[in-house]
Amino acid sequence: xxxxxxxxxxxxxxxxxxxxxxxxxxxxxxxxxxxxxxxxxxxxxxxxxxxxxxxxxxxxxxxxxxxxxxxxxxxxxxxxxxxxxxxxxxxxxxxxxxxxxxxxxxxxxxxxxxxxxxxxxxxxxxxxxxxxxxxxxxxxxxxxxxxxxxxxxxxxxxxxxxxxxxxxxxxxxxxxxxxxxxxxxxxxxxxxxxxxxxxxxxxxxxxx
Amino acid sequence: xxxxxxxxxxxxxxxxxxxxxxxxxxxxxxxxxxxxxxxxxxxxxxxxxxxxxxxxxxxxxxxxxxxxxxxxxxxxxxxxxxxxxxxxxxxxxxxxxxxxxxxxxxxxxxxxxxxxxxxxxxxxxxxxxxxxxxxxxxxxxxxxxxxxxxxxxxxxxxxxxxxxxxxxxxxxxxxxxxxxxxxxxxxxxxxxxxxxxxxxxxxxxxxx
Numbered sequence: 014x015x016x017x018x019x020x021x022x023x024x025x026x027x028x029x030x031x032x033x034x035x036x037x038x039x040x041x042x043x044x045x046x047x048x049x050x051x052x053x054x055x056x057x058x059x060x061x062x063x064x065x066x067x068x069x070x071x072x073x074x075x076x077x078x079x080x081x082x083x084x085x086x087x088x089x090x091x092x093x094x095x096x097x098x099x100x101x102x103x104x105x106x107x108x109x110x111x112x113x114x115x116x117x118x119x120x121x122x123x124x125x126x127x128x129x130x131x132x133x134x135x136x137x138x139x140x141x142x143x144x145x146x147x148x149x150x151x152x153x154x155x156x157x158x159x160x161x162x163x164x165x166x167x168x169x170x171x172x173x174x175x176x177x178x179x180x181x182x183x184x185x186x187x188x189x190x191x192x193x194x195x196x197x198x199x200x201x202x203x204x205x206x207x208x209x210x211x212x213x214x215x216x217x218x219x220x221x
Numbered sequence: 222x223x224x225x226x227x228x229x230x231x232x233x234x235x236x237x238x239x240x241x242x243x244x245x246x247x248x249x250x251x252x253x254x255x256x257x258x259x260x261x262x263x264x265x266x267x268x269x270x271x272x273x274x275x276x277x278x279x280x281x282x283x284x285x286x287x288x289x290x291x292x293x294x295x296x297x298x299x300x301x302x303x304x305x306x307x308x309x310x311x312x313x314x315x316x317x318x319x320x321x322x323x324x325x326x327x328x329x330x331x332x333x334x335x336x337x338x339x340x341x342x343x344x345x346x347x348x349x350x351x352x353x354x355x356x357x358x359x360x361x362x363x364x365x366x367x368x369x370x371x372x373x374x375x376x377x378x379x380x381x382x383x384x385x386x387x388x389x390x391x392x393x394x395x396x397x398x399x400x401x402x403x404x405x406x407x408x409x410x411x412x413x414x415x416x417x418x419x420x421x422x423x424x425x426x427x428x429x
Binding site: 028029030037065102104106109114120122123124128153178 | 313322323328361389
């Protein structure tokens, strides 16, 4: 049995004390993967951004807000894990400058310079020891399979799960699991609980 | 007894199909106000952005996503109401351009031009008939009372509730209710249910 890190949910990147950039990730896929992993006898650590979903109480939960916090918590937790599944949708841009007071409206446009945040899964992929594995998720609106394969390579993942934007904040998902050779080793469709069980079985089969 | 429109929760302004700008408004204050208003015998229509809070089933609920949708739904609903309480935190900036496909990361900074969205409470304030009333909310990080009074005037409100950023996504709130003369007619502190009941009593007393 393995100890598995699951990142889950969105992160937030604040512009000022009130406004932030994020996405609609609900944490449901991460929660379903955690349940499936625990049911299959694994130990689970979840690093999650702000969500209203319930995670299984048998998992250890580390709540975070920003992408940097998710990176720090995930890197620390990964050191003691056999593998990681990056089901989170970390906010990948952040304002270059964060205002300490609420930005007052002036009637004029606001120019915002966004810079890329750290890539959590890529950092785990780079840091993994030979006996550790990393499964990424790729959410793309076009050229899904091709872009997922590029991401797998770039982020040093062992497997990548390709899905579309309709997965976000939905009860259902429609995914392809792609290996390092770029081959689709599973196509799974259904509610997130079903998809999570099938994914966990395939991941265990391929990586343990 | 009155028919009251309550706007509640945050709105979202998308940059592309995945990323959006928002705030952490939970809808709890709006839900608590709806419960208090119904308990006091009023009829309630709620126009709410995406939240996970439960609204009372006795209220009519109109779900929206963007600030423009909140404006359209609120303007339409307000025509049949005696008054409106703007407890929502509509996202007040939106990207000038919305990308139809997910923006791909390039490693370079992203320049985002944000323009102001319509001000929902100000539009209701401008449109109100002589027998209608509008109560606004002002969330400020500095000069709270002064800025709330300016907002009351600018948005043609009859009363304004001043609170701070610690109100967001919290169970508690600490508010001042300010009238058109700039006088603080109530200072209320406690859980949002208590604050909502006290606010509804004061609003009824002042405006009906």
